Amino acid sequence: LSFLPYLLQGATAASFEEHIYSKAPPPSWVKKYNFPLNPVEPQPSQVNLQYLLIDTQRHWEEKTTYCHYAVKALTQNGVEDISTLHIDFDPSHRQVVVHFIRVFRDGQWLDRLENSLYHLLQREKELENNLYNGDLSLVYLLGDIRKNDIIEYSYSIVGATPIFDSYFTDCIYLQWKTAIEQVAYRFLAPPDLVFSTRLVNTNIEPRIVDLSPSMREWTWEAMATPPYVEEPDEPIWYNFPSRIQLSQYKTWQEFAKHIAPLYTSPKQTSAEMKALVNTWKETTQDPRERALLALRFVQDEVRYFGLEKGIRSYVAHDPQLVLERRFGDCKDKTLLLHTLLQLMDISSTPALVHSTQGKRLAEVLPLPFAFNHMVLYIQIEKTPYWVDPTDYLQGGSLLTTPFPNYHWALLLSEHTTALTPLPENLLPHPTEIDTSYLLTSEDSAALTIKKVFHSFQADNLRKNLARTGKEEMSKNQLTEMQKRYVEAIQTSPPHMQDDREDNTFTLVESYTIPTCNLPDKKTIELFPYTTKNRLNKRPLLI
Template identity: 30%
Template sequence: MKRLQSICTLFACLWLCAISAQSDQVFQSKTPDWVTPIQAKLSSEKKELDNSPFLYLLVDAQFNLIEEKAYRHLAFKILNNDGVQEMSDFTIEFDPDYQSLFLHKINIYRDDQVIDQLDLNRIKTVQRETNLERHLYDGSLSALFNLTDVRVGDIIEYSYTRKGFNPVHNGIFSTEEYLEYSLPVVNIHGRYLVPKNKDFEIKFFNGTDKPEITEHPNYTEYVIKNNNPKTTVYDSNTPVWYDASKSYQVSQFTSWNDVAKNYNQYYQISVSDRKWLRAKAKEIIEADTVFDDPIVPLTRFVQDKIRYLGFENGLSSHKPSNPKEIFNRRYGDCKDKSFLLSELLKAYNIDAHPILVNSTFGNTVNKDLPSPNSFDHCIVQYHRFNKDYFIDPTINNQGGNAEAIFAPDYGYGLILDEGTTTLTKFEKPDYGKTNITETFIIDSIGGPTRLRVETVYSGYKADITRAEFNGNGISSIQKSYLDFYSLAYADIEVSEELYFKDERDQKNTFTVYEEYRIPNHWTEMPDDPSQIYSEYYALAIDNFMFPQKTAKRKSPYYINESTNIDYNIVIFTPEKWEVNTEYYKSDNPYFEYTYQSKYSNARIDITHKYKALSDHVPAKDYSEFLKAHEKASENISYYLTYNKSLAESYANNDDSDLSWFALFLFLVVFTGVGFLCRLIYTNYDIPSKAHPDDHRPIGGWLILIAIGLCLSPLLTLSPMINNEYFTSDYLLLWSNGNKALVGLVFFEILFNAISLAFNIFILIIFFKRRTIAPRLIIAFYVFNFIGVSLDTLAASFIPSVYATAPGPDLYKEVFKSLIACIIWIPYFIYSERVKDTFVNTYKKKNTEKGNAENMNFLENKPSV
């Protein structure tokens, strides 16, 4: 314990010494002579009505490029208690490696009083690392000011100068300043003193302002101001890259080649170091037993074995450490890791370079003036097979082969090479997919339900899931997954602990398996206790189905363009279930959603597919985007309902599986049509047109007709039996409200009964070669075409019949029937073979039979 106290005491002493040393770099001085004094307006009633916590009265920034000094002057008025809390202390940051801080004034104006609060003894200079959670140590100091006795209505004004520009830029200046803010401001002023004959360019954004330019003997003065800036208001969920405020950039870099050459000089190593790295790269490759390609093992070494930690102060803000040093100490920031990986790849003759990118505003970098300020990140670019590839060495746990390693869409980047002249455009990456299959097993109606979940992540999705599992324990992940499913199923419980399968190499998939039990999955209907229901909710796409609503949106709406989910729900029921087959597809340019449900053999399959097609929605299209989601969200819940009373009544009926009504209807129609055919058989005749010597037996193409007519009754009965037209299941559809489908079933029963009776009749007259056969066969073909067409047309208007929108398969039977009509109807009309085959009449046969009986009577009559 005493040892711990000693260590803490030593640490405190060292910290106080650091503060004391750092305070030596903060000075007090008057406002420099080169600064143009700007007076802050002490009030602005119009701006104060905005009801903000405070009001900026002046934002003044002046830069002396000759002496490398930056002057800041700010004044603001406290408007309420929140403003007192927020603005009574502030910090000024500076880098002690190359900067000194000079304070000019810190005043509080109250009524007619001027309260001077500039006291160096009250200033705390501390090492304040705001990026440590990102493993970045930038080395900057923060001069901390804590004002006393601040009240509502006070005006606070302070000014300071930072002396010294970062030497890593070699005296080339660039910056970006705003002319509008998201908080109310009264006056914004900017001023630049540029040495004569030095390049200096200004570019304005979201406006066409022009600077005031004044030529002096040794320098040129540029003044940019906005005396009445508007307050920029952003809607919720606006993309981070969207910037609607007026701003401007200044830069002394004349081209992107100047920027690339200026910083490429820091990415050079000696011949001996390169030789040393080549030997280390060989060791890494030889230790790998999976990949023949050196890119993957070298990438994984830098990503997974070199931890991410950066020191960003002074030259280190843009200059990396030596790759040999990085390799040995096993840590580095993005520049360090990219430099190391580039050199390791070069050891295997792979053309690789560090490339500067912007992790937030990458898609707008091409509009910027050439400047290092456009970038905040560094990755690796390599050229292979006539194509550019990119690797982010700060991402770990990545899988797949060299060409499949995921790199984010950074928009544009600057390759650090002497020959670079333009920015490099990134291609849209493949973010991979999440494929979820939830299998619900219902052992008994009203009882508990078993749930098995298989989630397959691929590509980028596999990378981030692998990182999640490597960074957290299974128990913690299981708890978060259980909490997730409890949002839809309150009493869900784990039945088997989750496990995973990681196929990192080649396929790059990560599969998670889960098993749960839902004890009380069935619930009684509030208005009808005899009915119970269970719900199946597409929980994984819930967040995407309900976008944030904004009235009269003016900013674009952010979309996570990596969203790509196939969501499958499989339900196994303990008995037959009548399910409406459904299909829906959204029609929106910013997302793709399809929904489908179908049933087969006590299994219900429900599929949701959701994919983002953009990274944002323009404000003008936001209303339609909302409407499309409202329509799509109607499918997010699926319900199974069960009528206990009806089920009991069917259970008590031994013959419940047979629909006597459907069977009776079929037999009545079949008998009635058979009777009608009998009348036609005995009362309808056509004289034969064939010569008595030209009578022929059934042959030629008529053989095909004979085969078809013989098979036709079997083809008619088979689907009726397989589809269980004569069971009571279809009657349940009527009680469930699907009367259209029941009507279609009864139409098909009627049609098939007529067709079967007529078919048998046609067979009889065909083989008896009756003269009426050709006409009745033509009528049979026409009747069949009309019936199939009507049936298909009716089915196409009932969404529960087909799982997809009407397509070629739906009309296949109609097409076949039409082809049969086109081929065989002309044949029966014009064929001589038909005329010579079908020559018998019913009356002729009866007459011949009577004559034969008379002849037998005369022959047997006794002679007189």
């Protein structure tokens, strides 16, 4: 689905396309990489595509990244996969230049650039996650692609994000989920550009050559890289494909100092914002309770939806606009809460985290893409509190409000010198389960199950109830019970009691089951939901 006409805002489609997309030969500074035209097919034989070359070259001064690929279609499924080429880019700061698309077949090269259909699409891949970024996809539909064809294509992305265009950062991925015959990464920059490297599951070092007094070349090359294989149930943070991190930032302190000014509160605030704050001040004198009121407002009354087009991928919107709209992404909601707390003389600092790979964050070089989420650090009377303004329907006090195991955070303050370790929730409060059986006849018994959920589990039940409603939640409970007792009958809707202040959620279920399902005195029944609390401890890695 294309939303491109809405992006144009009065400009003609032709002029807009001409501005962001063109065709031209490769830049003169590009080095040509060859690849085998008769490669040995990989094993196992069920692989659909064989990647012969992945070639990336960056010219720092020209703000241009050249991308070059060669792929062989081994099966008909591979033909379908490679017949549509996708080039994703941000039109706010970048343009795409396509150099060539060609096919090698029966000893001849066939041009596919001029006679292939193409479209500029605004696909919004993250819209289901309530994120709108405005990125475009240049999609080429290649005609007459056959089994055993080699498709070679190249393009350049010209431009850079204004916030980070003065610092060089990148990551060279050496492993994909399929084998690659050759990976090449080449970087051209003045000799005085100094950056750090970190090797992850590889030992490849660069070849460095001075092309002239004003230009240096760094080259990393890897041959016959094996596919990256994930083990079943492997934690997402446990292992990484081979990669090389590159960063001009010397320390996390330098990185934090660079971007901290982007997340400061405005000097002037709206009447609506001041009225909110005055209401909370009149409600309580306790700064912790005031902070909790502000947190619950931002979490529950400002919905999560991100307009992350262009520079807004990194820069939050004005908190007053976020309050007026009643929506924002993690940056917007965090800065709004930070501003509201500041108006009540409560100290807080925005912080960057990674929602899934935070456990390995201390092993990463200072990089902008090391993070994918923002939270808020609050300090009241020297007591620290970590909160996630993006969450919603949480319960508890400011001290007991659940906070995920993000492991590490970068405080966006001029005083930051390193990553900050976060408090870790090793074992949530266990769920209390009380099961009772009452014989009602020779053939049936009344089964009553009382469950009391705490902390994260209570939050999850509260969200589930808000999302699905009592009737649907009741049906789901019956479905789960019938997986244990096929003939179970729900005698009354589940009784639900939500104590948000204490952050407990009580669920009482009532069923009739055949007596043949009753446990005998020599039997112990164990179900996943009764044992998971005992198993949810720090993993022992051997």
